[in-house]
């Protein structure tokens with residue numbers, strides 16, 4: 108349709124993307140073969156069939172298992188290169204990519220292999236597609252504060268090539284407060300800060316991300332809608348929310364895409380953006396996410412352009428680069 112063409116042609120920034128979540132089944136098989144690893148799936152169809160999740164933890168168990176095929180610097184390069192090629196086709200001109208070093212260092216993969224592979228793919232994406240990108244080192248919140256500090260220390264040689272730290276994995280039972288000190292340390296090093304909050308967790312976790320972690324963006328934030336004062340504060344402060352519609356559907360944060368609150372968020376004055384989260388697991392890349400909510404919620408071109416504009420003004424690009432993308 109006309110609107111699909113409009114969406115494809117809209118320049119976009121992707122602000123919420125877990126690179127490990129862009130591991131497509133065919134690349135998973137190719138890397139398993141290349142690395143001599145057995146995987147518990149007969150074929151691509153069996154992998155897809157396993158991607159039926161009742162909640163965030165169901166997904167995370169399968170997502171961490173899938174990441175086991177990622178072993179070498181070349182694997183991380185190939186993973187990110189495939190994402191950049193696919194995102195470029197969707198009109199992404201800038202991507203802020205989260206990676207989970209602890210998922211890999213816990214298996215004995217050197218931090219250097221992970222980040223050097225990702226960085227070489229970032230450079231290649233700029234050359235091949237003119238796409239800018241930056242990296243967000245995300246701490247796993249089901250692990251300890253001490254392990255997060257150790258990860259930040261391991262990242263030290265690359266801190267000039269890491270834009271921000273984030274917080275992901277199992278939200279319930281792991282409130283932002285647990286990471287207040289490591290976020291303070293990251294802030295002292297000049298890093299930007301983001302955290303998943305209000306995906307499954309209550310509005311209190313969103314308050315903690317704001318007040319204790321002092322985040323620059325909230326990843327998801329859906330459950331902030333349950334608290335009117337919180338909504339008013341997020342709107343007043345112009346806090347960017349990185350919303351992920353197909354993720355919300357697949358992880359049962361919403362019952363149906365027709366129930367997605369994206370247009371309510373905009374109407375409430377919230378600075379919402381649309382992102383793909385873990386596109387290989389949730390059934391679509393960024394343009395699929397835009398199209399899904401556009402169709403289900405009847406979004407018009409103005410609303411879609413606002414969402415895309417928010418993705419640049421909510422990015423960590425320098426001001427001049429934001430301006431040149433608007």
Ligand code: ES4
Pocket residue numbers: 125128163170275276277303306354384385
């Ligand atoms: C994630 Cl959707 C989501 N939530 C929390 N942690 C994650 N890691 C990868 N995707």
Ligand code: ZN
Pocket residue numbers: 123125275303326384
């Ligand atoms: Zn996420």
